[in-house]
Amino acid sequence: MLLELQSDIIYGPVQSRRLGRSLGVNALPPLVKVCTFDCLYCQYGRAATHPPGETGKHNFPRKEEVLSALEQALKNLSQPPVYITFSGNGEPTLHPDFKEMVAGVRQVRDALSPTSKTAILSNSTTVSDPITRKALAMLDVRIMKLDAGTEEMFSHYNRPAKGITLAETVEGLASLGKVSLQSLFTKGPEGNFSPDHLSHWVKQVKKISPLFVQVYTLARQSPTDSITALDRNELIHIHSLLEKENIPSGFF
Ligand code: SF4
Secondary structure (H helix, E strand, C coil), X not given: CCCCCCCCCEEEEEEECCCXXXXXXXXXXXXXXXXXXXXXXXXXXXXXXXXXXXXXXXXXXXXXXXXXXXXXXXXXXXXXXXXXEECCCECHHHCCCHHHHHHHHHHHXXXXXXXXXXXXXXCCCCCCCHHHHHHHHHCCEEEEECCCCCHHXXXXXXXXXXXXXXXXXXXXXXXXXXXXXXXXXEECCCCCCCHHHHXXXXXXXXXXXXXXXXXXXXXXXXXXXXXXXXXXXXXXXXXXXXXXXXXXEEEC
């Protein structure tokens, strides 16, 4: 079963499996997936990928609209959210004014909800872009996707837009520093849960040296029959591989 795309800029607060109480900011166009990936498991369904810089035909909300929607939502809440999180209908860093928007969100947070942390769930594909890096550095928490340990798995599992490689993504994450990783594992003929692939993935994780790795699996029905969710013991197995390398992790 596919998940409905967001129609609004602000959604929630939602009780997120991995973040707790989080107010979502969808700075992407309403009801359309705009992403540099087209992951095999994407709960929004299949869509054409958008290389960074080639998203012009889409109607992104203006920075002012995003900030005003956030202000309104925070004023209406009786309790501050733990996180204000950039997420939503695809890859948040594709917004043409992403850096200015992050600066604005920080100002709104400071004024109206100073205990909340600013966060992003990103697919990591824009991490080498100098302006995006400055924007990411302004956020309190960066949770960046890394599902693949080889270029082959990266192209097959995440289906990136042309020109995006695993090598450049890992290098960008390693040099950015202070990132957490989010890694979604599935089993089945097209899944990424095999001893061989896991050993490649752990090597890439070591290069990045993340603060924490969130290991998780499908929470809903798979969008395709060729992958299925892991069970708890399989998630524990991945967690133990990271533990052996002294890399902090949790499974969800
Ligand atoms: S990065 Fe997220 S939104 Fe983009 S295709 Fe993958 S799962 Fe879907």
